[in-house]
Amino acid sequence: MTRFTRRxxxxxGIGAAALAxxxxxxxxxxxxxxDATPPKIDIESGASLRVLRPAKFVPGDETAFNANTKAFTxxxxxxxxxxxxxxxxxxxxxxxTANTGAGPDVVIGWTDDPHLYTDKxxxxxxxxxxxxxxxxxxxxxxxxxxxxFGTNNWIAIPLGGTGxxxxxxxxxxxxxxxxxxxxxxDDFLKMCQGxxxxxxxxxxxxxxxxGDANSFCHWLVWAFGGxxxxxxxxxxxxxxxxxxxxxYGKALYETFVPGTQSWLDPSNNKAMxxxxxxxxxxxxxxxxxxxxxxDPNIAALAADVDNARMPVGPVGFGTETALVVNSMxxxxxxxxxxxxxxxxxxxxxxxxxxxxxxxLGYWAHPLKAYAKSDVWTIDPKVTVYRDTMQDSLWLxxxxxxxxxxxxxVADYVMVDMVAAACxxxxxxxxxxxxxxxxxxxxxxx
Amino acid sequence: MAMTITRADRAVVPDGWLTxxxxxxxxxxxxxxxxxxxxxxxFLTYPLGLGFWLAFTDTKIGRAGQFVGLxxxxxxxQDPIFWLSVGxxxxxxxxxxxxxxxxxxxxxxxxxxxxxxxxxxxxxxLVPWIVPTVLSAMAFWWIYDPQxxxxxxxxxxxxxxxxTNVDFLGSPWSARLSLIAANVWxxxxxxxxxxxxxxxxxxxxxxxxxxxxxxxxxxRFRHVTVPMLMxxxxxVLTFSVLFTFTDFQLVYAITRGGPVNSTHLMAxxxxxxxxxxxxxxxxxxxxxxxxxxLVAATLGSYFGLARRKWQQGGRDD
Numbered sequence: 221m222t223r224f225t226r227r228x229x230x231x232x233g234i235g236a237a238a239l240a241x242x243x244x245x246x247x248x249x250x251x252x253x254x255d256a257t258p259p260k261i262d263i264e265s266g267a268s269l270r271v272l273r274p275a276k277f278v279p280g281d282e283t284a285f286n287a288n289t290k291a292f293t294x295x296x297x298x299x300x301x302x303x304x305x306x307x308x309x310x311x312x313x314x315x316x317t318a319n320t321g322a323g324p325d326v327v328i329g330w331t332d333d334p335h336l337y338t339d340k341x342x343x344x345x346x347x348x349x350x351x352x353x354x355x356x357x358x359x360x361x362x363x364x365x366x367x368x369f370g371t372n373n374w375i376a377i378p379l380g381g382t383g384x385x386x387x388x389x390x391x392x393x394x395x396x397x398x399x400x401x402x403x404x405x406d407d408f409l410k411m412c413q414g415x416x417x418x419x420x421x422x423x424x425x426x427x428x429x430x431g432d433a434n435s436f437c438h439w440l441v442w443a444f445g446g447x448x449x450x451x452x453x454x455x456x457x458x459x460x461x462x463x464x465x466x467x468y469g470k471a472l473y474e475t476f477v478p479g480t481q482s483w484l485d486p487s488n489n490k491a492m493x494x495x496x497x498x499x500x501x502x503x504x505x506x507x508x509x510x511x512x513x514x515d516p517n518i519a520a521l522a523a524d525v526d527n528a529r530m531p532v533g534p535v536g537f538g539t540e541t542a543l544v545v546n547s548m549x550x551x552x553x554x555x556x557x558x559x560x561x562x563x564x565x566x567x568x569x570x571x572x573x574x575x576x577x578x579x580l581g582y583w584a585h586p587l588k589a590y591a592k593s594d595v596w597t598i599d600p601k602v603t604v605y606r607d608t609m610q611d612s613l614w615l616x617x618x619x620x621x622x623x624x625x626x627x628x629v630a631d632y633v634m635v636d637m638v639a640a641a642c643x644x645x646x647x648x649x650x651x652x653x654x655x656x657x658x659x660x661x662x663x664x665x
Numbered sequence: 666m667a668m669t670i671t672r673a674d675r676a677v678v679p680d681g682w683l684t685x686x687x688x689x690x691x692x693x694x695x696x697x698x699x700x701x702x703x704x705x706x707x708f709l710t711y712p713l714g715l716g717f718w719l720a721f722t723d724t725k726i727g728r729a730g731q732f733v734g735l736x737x738x739x740x741x742x743q744d745p746i747f748w749l750s751v752g753x754x755x756x757x758x759x760x761x762x763x764x765x766x767x768x769x770x771x772x773x774x775x776x777x778x779x780x781x782x783x784x785x786x787x788x789x790x791l792v793p794w795i796v797p798t799v800l801s802a803m804a805f806w807w808i809y810d811p812q813x814x815x816x817x818x819x820x821x822x823x824x825x826x827x828x829t830n831v832d833f834l835g836s837p838w839s840a841r842l843s844l845i846a847a848n849v850w851x852x853x854x855x856x857x858x859x860x861x862x863x864x865x866x867x868x869x870x871x872x873x874x875x876x877x878x879x880x881x882x883x884x885r886f887r888h889v890t891v892p893m894l895m896x897x898x899x900x901v902l903t904f905s906v907l908f909t910f911t912d913f914q915l916v917y918a919i920t921r922g923g924p925v926n927s928t929h930l931m932a933x934x935x936x937x938x939x940x941x942x943x944x945x946x947x948x949x950x951x952x953x954x955x956x957x958x959l960v961a962a963t964l965g966s967y968f969g970l971a972r973r974k975w976q977q978g979g980r981d982d
Binding site for chain 1: 725726727728740744746806809810811812813829830832833834835836840920921922923924925926937938940941942943944
């Protein structure tokens with residue numbers, strides 16, 4: 221019987237280190253670790269695993285992930301098959317797995333997915349506590365998304381989160397009269413108005429775009445102190461703060477390039493790459509698209525493209541959100557220990573830092589020690605995404621992540637409210653009231 | 666000496682039980698039908714039945730639900746977005762079907778004439794039908810792009826008849842009409858080829874007789890083509906209505922029901938609520954709510970067209 225003991229757990233890391241590139245070794249050296257005793261995991265004899273995860277968004281993500289998986293197989297003998305699923309199809313696939321009790325052993329799903337299937341998942345508290353102890357602790361967002369709400373029991377291991385910072389053309393921003401990207405919403409509005417005046421409008425997604433529309437609309441409402449629900453899950457969206465946010469959003473919308481109401485997730489990337497807009501909200505992938513463009517004209521623009529945190533509103537703190545990949549193990553697996561060992565292995569510095577670095581800042585770490593990874597300093601323009609998991613809020617803010625909050629997000633309640641108010645289809649008051657009605661259908665149901 | 670077996674000899678040889686079983690007509694019918702019935706049960710009856718059941722439960726993704734009676738239907742009945750999707754679906758189906766039939770019939774009549782490169786043209790006409798729907802949707806997504814639409818480019822930079830891009834999907838009505846245009850483009854081949862097949866079954870002698878009687882082209886179309894084509898028309902119309910009413914991929918890939926739910930069809934709303942939203946019961950209820958419309962469309966088509974007496978040589982009352 222294959223055993224994967226505490227000693228071997230440590231040994232696996234050492235073995236993987238030997239496989240790493242010199243660059244990887246240098247990067248790992250920067251990540252501080254504390255002494256911690258890993259949980260004892262006895263891998264089942266003849267174990268094999270099927271893993272489901274979202275398709276890569278940056279090529280290095282998949283390459284490094286596969287290399288880490290291969291190293292795990294070499295170290296333990298556990299065969300692992302990784303299936304990459306299109307982003308939009310991941311949740312339905314996870315749902316089928318949960319409903320049928322068959323399919324992948326490990327699912328690296330979206331932010332709130334583990335909270336939809338809490339009773340079908342294996343508890344991962346021992347792994348999470350060990351990792352937290354070794355790597356400087358978990359960021360609050362990771363704890364929020366990894367633990368079963370209201371308990372200290374971990375049901376998922378957050379692998380990383382992609383941030384929704386501002387991506388902008390520094391030259392045009394300067395031309396509009398701003399030496400740096402504004403840090404507050406008042407200046408931000410002035411900057412957008414200035415950019416529009418010089419013929420370089422901004423563009424933020426208001427269509428049914430899963431990632432970018434939710435990022436922008438939640439940022440906007442939260443920045444003014446609005447939120448969909450409070451801690452007790454009472455629907456609070458129809459508030460003075462929300463209406464202020466919507467009034468501000470309407471003024472901001474006047475500076476947008478036409479068409480944002482129908483934008484899906486790729487639309488702002490296209491518009492930015494084509495020089496149609498001066499600023500948008502996106503993950504670091506957009507900046508990397510400039511840097512790695514085959515078209516020399518676009519690649520040359522990378523020097524002018526920069527990333528910044530979205531401005532802070534009257535609420536007084538950053539209100540970006542993050543799209544987190546959250547790994548879980550289903551109880552139907554025949555090899556729970558192999559699955560736990562696999563997740564633990566992926567999070568150890570020898571593997572994790574290679575993945576983090578290869579992802580070029582697209583995924584930000586949930587464990588604090590990885591803030592020292594070289595990926596955050598190789599290119600200073602990427603550094604802004606380093607604190608994604610530290611500073612971001614979760615989509616159910618201020619309440620718990622639940623199937624109700626997931627349904628409200630999936631039904632675009634926040635996005636529709638902002639879009640309706642911004643475009644003048646509804647008054648801010650009517651839009652907030654409609655959002656309240658829609659949210660109550662879920663929270664009172 | 667050669668032996669011959671007479672019919673009488675064969676009669677005395679007792680048949681095996683298997684032979685007798687397969688000679689028993691009810692059993693034979695059952696055996697032959699079993700595969701078809703099995704497939705229907707597994708792939709049609711069970712999913713449909715499950716959908717019905719889910720519609721009366723509060724099932725969420727990942728957990729079993731309880732029977733809640735008509736609660737889901739009451740809930741969606743009080744939801745303006747559901748009724749918006751019903752209106753959108755009816756409008757989408759009606760306008761797209763009319764356009765598909767008008768253009769499809771016109772194309773079929775053209776292709777039924779002696780035109781050069783007829784086979785090539787027929788093959789080209791089929792292209793929208795054979796391209797996967799999602800690919801068509803992605804093509805239209807680019808065509809309707811607010812910044813990079815080829816149509817905007819043509820109107821703005823080539824013809825100089827506009828100074829700004831066309832915002833195809835940015836407002837409710839333009840988005841609805843844009844989606845209908847995409848559906849029509851995709852659906853025309855089915856109508857055109859089916860009607861062309863129907864046209865080719867009409868005997869040329871009928872047209873010759875009509876011409877001898879001095880019938881004009883319009884009269885030949887009105888009194889020969891249309892009546893003879895009506896059985897095919899009714900079938901194609903029924904299928905077209907069903908396909909259009911249940912359309913999902915085009916809409917979901919191009920707008921996902923936006924902006925602000927103005928292009929949601931019942932199918933896309935059912936998916937959004939049921940799968941990404943996790944509310945399987947409510948999603949199923951929306952899907953089940955489509956059934957009365959589909960049954961009405963099918964029956965309307967059947968009784969309105971297929972059963973008309975003049976098709977059997979009589980006259981309508």
